[in-house]
Amino acid sequence: xxxxxxxxxxxxxxxxxxMPDTQLAMAAKALKEALxxxxxxxxxxxxxxxxxxxxxxxxxxxxxxGLGLNIRYVNQAWTHGRFVTNTLQHAALAVxxxxxxxxxxxxxxxxxxxxxxxxxPGDMEGYREGGGTHGEAPxxxxxxxxxxxxxxxxxxxxxxxxxxxxxxAVPIQxxxxxxxxxxxxxxEPLTLEAHQTSRMVVDPLHLFDxxxxxxxxxxxxxxxxxxxxDLKQKPVAIAGMQGIRSGRDEFIFAPPGLGIGQQPATNIRxxxxxxxxxxxxxxxxxxxxxxxxxxxxxxxxxxxLERYGYCxxxxxxxxxxxxxxxxxxxxxxxxxxxxxxxxxVAGWNHIREMTRQIRGTAGPRxxxxxxxxxxxxxxxxxxxxxxx
Amino acid sequence: MSxxxxxxxxxxxxxxxxxxxxxxxxxxxxxxxxxxxxxxxxFPASRYCPHCHGPHSHxxxxxxxxxxxxxxxxxxxxxxxxxxxxxxxxIQVRLDSGVRFFSNLAGGADNAEIQIGMRVRAVFEDxxxxxxxxxxxxxxxxx
Numbered sequence: 001x002x003x004x005x006x007x008x009x010x011x012x013x014x015x016x017x018x019m020p021d022t023q024l025a026m027a028a029k030a031l032k033e034a035l036x037x038x039x040x041x042x043x044x045x046x047x048x049x050x051x052x053x054x055x056x057x058x059x060x061x062x063x064x065x066g067l068g069l070n071i072r073y074v075n076q077a078w079t080h081g082r083f084v085t086n087t088l089q090h091a092a093l094a095v096x097x098x099x100x101x102x103x104x105x106x107x108x109x110x111x112x113x114x115x116x117x118x119x120x121p122g123d124m125e126g127y128r129e130g131g132g133t134h135g136e137a138p139x140x141x142x143x144x145x146x147x148x149x150x151x152x153x154x155x156x157x158x159x160x161x162x163x164x165x166x167x168x169a170v171p172i173q174x175x176x177x178x179x180x181x182x183x184x185x186x187x188e189p190l191t192l193e194a195h196q197t198s199r200m201v202v203d204p205l206h207l208f209d210x211x212x213x214x215x216x217x218x219x220x221x222x223x224x225x226x227x228x229x230d231l232k233q234k235p236v237a238i239a240g241m242q243g244i245r246s247g248r249d250e251f252i253f254a255p256p257g258l259g260i261g262q263q264p265a266t267n268i269r270x271x272x273x274x275x276x277x278x279x280x281x282x283x284x285x286x287x288x289x290x291x292x293x294x295x296x297x298x299x300x301x302x303x304x305l306e307r308y309g310y311c312x313x314x315x316x317x318x319x320x321x322x323x324x325x326x327x328x329x330x331x332x333x334x335x336x337x338x339x340x341x342x343x344x345v346a347g348w349n350h351i352r353e354m355t356r357q358i359r360g361t362a363g364p365r366x367x368x369x370x371x372x373x374x375x376x377x378x379x380x381x382x383x384x385x386x387x388x
Numbered sequence: 389m390s391x392x393x394x395x396x397x398x399x400x401x402x403x404x405x406x407x408x409x410x411x412x413x414x415x416x417x418x419x420x421x422x423x424x425x426x427x428x429x430x431f432p433a434s435r436y437c438p439h440c441h442g443p444h445s446h447x448x449x450x451x452x453x454x455x456x457x458x459x460x461x462x463x464x465x466x467x468x469x470x471x472x473x474x475x476x477x478x479i480q481v482r483l484d485s486g487v488r489f490f491s492n493l494a495g496g497a498d499n500a501e502i503q504i505g506m507r508v509r510a511v512f513e514d515x516x517x518x519x520x521x522x523x524x525x526x527x528x529x530x531x
Contacts, residue, residue, distance in 0.1 A: 120466045129404045130432075137490040138398035139521060142478045143466040150460030151480055151490075158458075158504045203461035203475070248438050259457060260480065262438075262488060 003280075005092035006228035006388060007236040009038025009221035010352040013108070015183055015343035019215040023058055023108035024066045026217035031067055031104065034219040039232030040102060045221070047073035047100025051087040051107040051346060054078060055124070056114050063106055073100035079109060080133060081294050082244065082252070084347040085381035091222040092238045092383075101223060107348045108217035115213065118145065134252050135261050145253070146210055148261075149297035150202040152254040156299065157204065159258075159267070160314030164204055167317065168195040170298040170333075171208045171340050173326030178337025180327065180364040183349075185212055186341040209298040211339035218348035220355075225388060236358045237388040239372075240281025245273060245380030252379060253296075255303035257313075269306045269313040274380060277308075281384035285309055287372045288384075290357060291331060292350040295338040300378045301325070305333075308376050327365070335365045351375065358387050397469035399519060405433035408447040413520040416512050420487050422448035431487040452510025453527065454483035459502050477502055481524055494523040501526070 011033025013019075013026035021029070035042060048071050050060045056079035064071045075090035077083030084107075091103035116122035126132035126143065134145040142148075156162055171190055178184035190208055198207035228235035251261035256274065259265025278284055285308065293304045302316035310331060311319040325333040336342045336353035343349055356362045357370040376382035402410045409431065412419030420431040425442030429450055436443055459479040465471035477499050482488050493502065494511045507527035514520050 121468065123466075126398065127401060129401065135490070137400075137478075138467065139400045140478055140490050140492050141397075141462055141467075141470045141473070141476055142490050143398070143462075143470070144464075146464075147460055147462065147478060151458045151478070154460055155458035155480075155504060200461070200463040200475070203463060205460075262432075265457075 001096055003092050003238060003241060004096045004224050005222050005238040006225045007220055007238065007351070007355050007385065008223050008228045008231045008233060009034040009040060010355045011035070011037055011219045012183070012345070012349065012352060013217040015214055015216035015345060015349070016185055017214055018112045019110070023052070023110055023217070024063070026215070027063060027106055027108040027219065028067055030108070030217040030219040031106070034104070034221050037233065038221050040221060042068065043070070045069055045102045045104045046071060047091065047094050047103035048075070049087045049091040049094070049103050049105045050074070050076040051083055051105065051348065052079045052109070055117055057108060069104070073103065079107070079346070081296060081346055081377075082133070082379055084294065085375065085377060085383060086244060088220065088222070088238075088351065088383055089241050089243065089381075092241065095222055095224050101227070103222045105220040105222065105348070106217070107346050109345060110215045111213040111344060112215050118213070144202070146202040146205055146297060148251070148253040149299055150205045152251070152258060152260050152303070153204050153299040155258060155260060156302070160317065162302070162317035164206065165192065165196065166321065167209065167298055167302070168192050169320045170295075170301045170325070171195060173320070173323065173329070174295065174334050174338045175341045176326045177332070177335045177365060178341035181337050181342055184337040184342045185214055186337065205297060205299075208340075211296045212341070212344050214343040214345070216343050216345040216349070218345050218352055220348060220351055228388065234359045235388040236355050237386045238383060239283070239386040240277045240279075240384040242277040242280065242380070242382050250379060253300060255307045255378065267313055270309040274307050275309050277374070277376070277382040277384055281372075281386065283372050283384060283386070288331070288374045289370045290335060290354075290367050290373045291333045292354055292373060292375045293334065294347045294377045295334055295340050298340065301333055303378045304376055307378065307380065308374065308382070332367055335362065335367065347375075354385050358385055398467060402518065406431075409433070410519070412447070412449065413512055413522055417449040418452055418483070418510060418522060419447045419449050420485075421445040429485045429487050431489070450483055450485040450487065452483070454481045454508060456480070456502065456504055456506045456508055457482050457488070458504060461499050475499060479524065481508055489522060492523050494525045497525065
């Protein structure tokens with residue numbers, strides 16, 4: 001089966017901390033904006049792909065009821081960053097297979113109300129058989145997602161001579177993008193000095209190496225490419241996909257071969273299975289005008305640039321210097337401001353930005369001729385979006 | 389499953405697939421699975437050998453010496469039970485038998501002394517009658 005899918009509408013609630021709206025109210029606002037954006041009517045939505053659910057969010061049935069939808073296809077993953085790509089991919093698969101005509105990808109997050117669930121006393125994930133989802137071993141105090149990213153960065157620094165000062169280039173440039181986005185929660189420039197003097201969260205990660213914890217919702221509408229051509233907006237084609245990679249070669253917050261968790265320390269960073277998405281989309285890395293990734297922690301940006309072959313093993317900390325990933329850089333990354341500086345809507349805020357970029361409606365952030373963009377995460381799944 | 393109180397340190401599950409490992413720590417042994425087909429050790433527990441996919445294995449005691457492969461230092465206490473110990477280090481240790489553990493350096497270690505590549509050896513830290521944790525100290529230090 002060939003993938004035949006396009007993004008035809010995006011909408012969002014307001015993003016921020018301690019938002020008064022419930023998840024359902026935020027999702028309703030995002031859905032209305034996505035429908036207005038696309039020109040579709042609510043009763044044309046017949047599929048739901050949910051990137052939310054217990055323990056952090058509502059399940060699909062509550063959302064379908066609460067939003068007045070009549071649905072004949074559902075995919076649901078719970079609220080966890082690993083499942084953003086998968087949620088979009090299921091929407092693409094469903095419309096390609098005719099299981100639904102229009103799938104709404106829905107995420108609504110209220111992290112500021114659920115803080116204890118992420119690495120704190122309310123976090124039950126670490127106690128289930130097999131432990132937590134970020135490599136947690138809570139009995140040794142390895143309790144939070146930041147711990148896994150910090151273990152990876154420490155080893156990366158030792159192997160390749162990277163430093164915290166070099167790593168700072170990532171959050172500093174992503175902040176520069178955010179300052180051109182009125183939706184960004186962070187409104188002030190980030191300097192190297194502010195980064196270096198910010199408190200340590202989990203050494204070697206400073207405060208500004210860690211993403212925001214915010215509330216917000218995004219709805220993304222997916223249909224076939226034929227249908228997309230008849231709708232209001234310039235279609236954004238889902239041109240190629242590759243699924244999440246799993247097994248002992250993978251550790252959630254490390255690139256392949258770094259040797260964290262049970263990974264072999266091969267130091268082979270970009271393998272053929274890491275770059276299948278380019279062939280699927282009929283493009284190469286040199287065609288990609290911007291990269292979008294799950295920047296929960298700044299090292300993840302380095303790991304992604306190596307995993308997808310934009311630079312070699314151990315080279316990413318140098319690659320990102322001198323404005324390379326910032327506004328006007330040779331490979332802009334997360335032009336919306338990312339999870340680090342726009343808001344943490346699990347990456348759906350990035351998908352919304354990619355849609356705007358390909359339509360050419362990203363305003364001051366617009367990448368010239370943004371016809372090919374990559375969404376790719378540290379855990380190896382990816383979607384390439386193109387102008388149709 | 390052990391009760392977890394927010395004021396306490398979290399406890400591991402002792403009734404999961406690693407039950408023989410936790411029982412071994414009470415006996416001052418590090419017991420991990422050893423493949424009956426290729427002879428390699430593995431942890432955490434798995435039904436099939438990750439190296440040769442052999443179906444049969446037994447629990448075998450391995451030596452307690454190894455090296456630190458990475459570490460991080462928690463300045464933020466996500467659980468109240470760790471608040472009194474911040475900043476505290478979490479280490480990744482590779483034993484000479486090839487198995488890896490996340491762990492801590494046992495009491496009194498200075499975070500500034502931790503280096504990737506540093507040799508360490510196992511110590512068994514009794515928490516209570518039910519639970520002993522595997523921790524490490526530098527190989528040069530006296531037991």
